[in-house]
Amino acid sequence: MKSLKPFSVLIPDANSPYFLGVLYSLSQIKGIKIYVMSSLKYSPIKYSIYIKNYSYFPNLNSDIQWVNCIDSEVKRFNIDLVMPVDEYGIRLTIKNKALFSCAEKLCIIPSIKNFDIANNKGVLSKHMHKNQIKCSKGIIVKAGNILKETLINFPVIIKPVEGFGGGRGMQKFETRQSVEDFFLMNTFNYDYLIEEYIEGYDLGVNVLCEKGTILAYTMQKGNLFHDQPFKPQIGLDFLYEPELYIEVKKLVKSLNWSGVANIDVRYDKNKKAYKILEINPRFWYTLDASLCAGVNFPYLYCLSSLGVNYNIPNYKCISYLNLNGLLKTFKGNKRFIFRIKYLFNNTILKFLLRDPLVLGYRIFNSIGNRLKNK
DSSP: OEEEEEEEEEETTTTSTTHHHHHHHHTTSEEEEEEEEESOSSOGGGGOTTEEEEEEOOOOOSHHHHHHHHHHHHHHHTOSEEOOOSHHHHHHHHHTGGGOTTGGGBOOOOOHHHHHHHHOHHHHHHHHHHTTOOBOOEEEEOTTOOOOOOOOOSSEEEEESSSOOTTTTOEEESSHHHHHHHHHHOOOSSOEEEEEOOSEEEEEEEEEEETTEEEEEEEEEEEEEOSSTTOOEEEEEEOOOHHHHHHHHHHHHHTTOOEEEEEEEEEETTTTEEEEEEEEOSOOTTHHHHHHHTOOHHHHHHHHHTTOOOOOOOOOOOEEEOHHHHHHHHHHOGGGGGOHHHHHHSBTHHHHHTSHHHHHHHHHHHHHHHHHTO
16 A cells, blocks of 8 residues: 555554554555653663654653653654554543644644543443433442442343453453452442343454544454463454444544544343444554454554545455464464465564564563463
């Protein structure tokens, strides 16, 4: 793919775990110059062949420091677009939009009100029920409280309403007594959402929107998973489900959503319906999978922010493995290494091989994490 014209992008939160997917996606487009800011002095991404400049900014302890550093980088390198990639960076940008000298160069973003609805699982649950969007039944338990009488059915899933991602903090409980014991034995400073457990399977929908209209999307279902429950999928299949698209379309319209989001969904086998669980209002771990399927979300995000119109892109219904998925597959089938075409078209390998220092870090980190979890 070729860019309509050369432009530059500043990513101010490059130490985010979602950054590499953004980097590899943008690197596929000739003419894009990628500048990054990071709070890490030493990081493998500093030596990526795709990065035009790596700026180290430690100890940004206030909103105004964040704004001033971004404004400074935009002026210094004549940046065309500013694109934060995770929840913290995106919310900080939305919250302080009026303070930026370069406000016209910020990528499209939702309102702070709608971002906070999407980012809080408990508030989002209420919003979906109010707007008649299919979702799981749940209740919120405030910090310091105990579970009171409720009509909710067991088993249930409990999860912090905010500040956690990737399945962290989630637990399944079979009985009411086990939930009561959990709250009695644990002190916590955040609210919990208790949801009825849905018998079925998980899906994910990735979207790029502007003012509640979907500009690009992909749908995926996991086919390979971590050994630990509730962790993100490490292998997946892309698919298309019309009924699910309808619910997602209703959701983003109700939030007048602008920007990217990753939506977690559960298929209810008993009700034969897709139910939305939560929104991650940011980029996602499997971003490079969507790229392999034919949708370059970061590039399209840039085009939308520059006011360039395009048709909703089609995507291929392929399977995909991330680095952890590759390691797990190799462990179970050593001959998989000979599937060269698959390895270069349906995995992250082709991106990593072009960036050797980052590849070494990712392999070292993945092996280390697997050893810790044993």
